[in-house]
Amino acid sequence: MESPKSLIGFIDLRSDTVTLPTEEMLEAIKNAELGDDVFGEDPTVNRLEEMAAKKMDKEAALLVPSGTMANLISVTSNTKPGDSAILEADSHIHWYEVGGISAIAGVLPLPVKGKMGVMDPKDIEAAIRRNDIHFAETTLVCIENTHNRAGGTVVTPAQIQAISRVAKEYGLRLYMDGARIFNASVALKVDVKEFTRHVDNLMFCLSKGLSCPIGSIVVGNREFIERARKVRKTLGGGMRQAGIIAAPGIIALEKMIDRLEDDHRNARFLAERLAEIEGIDVDLRTVQTNMIIFEISRLSITAEAFVKELREQGVLALDLGKTRVRMVTHRGIEREDVEKAADRVEDVTRKMRQKKL
Numbered sequence: 001m002e003s004p005k006s007l008i009g010f011i012d013l014r015s016d017t018v019t020l021p022t023e024e025m026l027e028a029i030k031n032a033e034l035g036d037d038v039f040g041e042d043p044t045v046n047r048l049e050e051m052a053a054k055k056m057d058k059e060a061a062l063l064v065p066s067g068t069m070a071n072l073i074s075v076t077s078n079t080k081p082g083d084s085a086i087l088e089a090d091s092h093i094h095w096y097e098v099g100g101i102s103a104i105a106g107v108l109p110l111p112v113k114g115k116m117g118v119m120d121p122k123d124i125e126a127a128i129r130r131n132d133i134h135f136a137e138t139t140l141v142c143i144e145n146t147h148n149r150a151g152g153t154v155v156t157p158a159q160i161q162a163i164s165r166v167a168k169e170y171g172l173r174l175y176m177d178g179a180r181i182f183n184a185s186v187a188l189k190v191d192v193k194e195f196t197r198h199v200d201n202l203m204f205c206l207s208k209g210l211s212c213p214i215g216s217i218v219v220g221n222r223e224f225i226e227r228a229r230k231v232r233k234t235l236g237g238g239m240r241q242a243g244i245i246a247a248p249g250i251i252a253l254e255k256m257i258d259r260l261e262d263d264h265r266n267a268r269f270l271a272e273r274l275a276e277i278e279g280i281d282v283d284l285r286t287v288q289t290n291m292i293i294f295e296i297s298r299l300s301i302t303a304e305a306f307v308k309e310l311r312e313q314g315v316l317a318l319d320l321g322k323t324r325v326r327m328v329t330h331r332g333i334e335r336e337d338v339e340k341a342a343d344r345v346e347d348v349t350r351k352m353r354q355k356k357l
């Protein structure tokens with residue numbers, strides 16, 4: 001693992017998780033009022049959880065160390081071992097969470113392919129396994145908003161409502177991995193409550209575009225959060241003076257949401273520049289928030305090698321499989337950085353095309 005020092009000077013577009021806390025956050029960490037949160041006595045954690053529940057218009061909330069743990073806790077708390085859960089085939093839970101919902105929650109994933117990250121309610125209905133002697137009974141539907149592998153695409157409130165109708169009809173719970181739900185809310189200029197009102201429960205991350213160093217929050221009704229608190233303890237996620245995590249979280253909720261619009265503007269600008277480069281294919285319809293996923297299959301180079309070349313030029317991106325590359329804008333990335341990044345992509349693709357000739 002490289003130390004952050006060695007990345008100074010790089011334009012780091014790998015993820016919005018690389019954001020560092022603001023000065024104000026560091027100051028808040030230093031001054032946070034603390035207590036033992038396993039005893040429910042950390043006033044800063046309690047304040048953040050109350051704020052989060054209110055913002056999402058749910059009864060209660062729970063601070064957890066990571067988005068992955070938030071998803072695992074939520075799936076576990078919404079199901080029992082031997083159940084099945086419908087989720088989008090390209091979702092983070094299905095791809096990047098080490099199979100935790102199977103290995104730990106004992107839940108069988110039923111992947112449904114979506115369009116731009118959004119599952120069709122009819123496909124959800126078709127995937128449901130009813131209570132039959134042979135079946136892992138379906139009790140949960142999980143959606144992801146914004147959808148990471150689809151390119152940061154938004155699941156609109158109307159689409160969530162349509163999915164919730166099917167879930168309700170069959171008595172299933174609806175959970176939202178809302179790691180970047182504020183990006184969705186800012187992109188559509190719609191209050192976040194519109195996205196949360198049709199789901200039973202959700203999680204969102206403090207440690208992505210909102211710039212906190214650590215933390216995600218699970219939100220839902222009181223009974224669900226009580227269960228989640230117990231599951232968090234089972235997983236070893238009960239934290240003591242967790243106010244040092246909660247203090248920057250409070251600042252994130254108060255001050256860091258509106259600026260996501262800058263990230264979206266920069267992502268759009270970068271995507272449009274990339275779309276003009278010969279050999280790069282970007283589906284601009286998917287560029288709705290702070291991510292850009294582009295195809296390089298016309299360049300006869302793997303995404304891994306492409307990303308390595310870009311790194312030589314001072315730009316960091318992520319390869320997603322063989323020919324797909326992802327870039328993410330975030331606080332600390334300015335217009336001039338995305339301009340430079342586009343120039344560097346142009347240089348690398350030119351080099352590749354010349355090699356091919």
Ligand SMILES: Cc1ncc(COP(=O)(O)O)c(C=O)c1O
Nearest residue numbers: 066067068069092144148177179
């Ligand atoms: C949609 C989504 N859900 C969950 C996570 C997991 O979050 P964490 O990295 O904090 O475990 C991520 C991380 O990028 C994500 O993009």
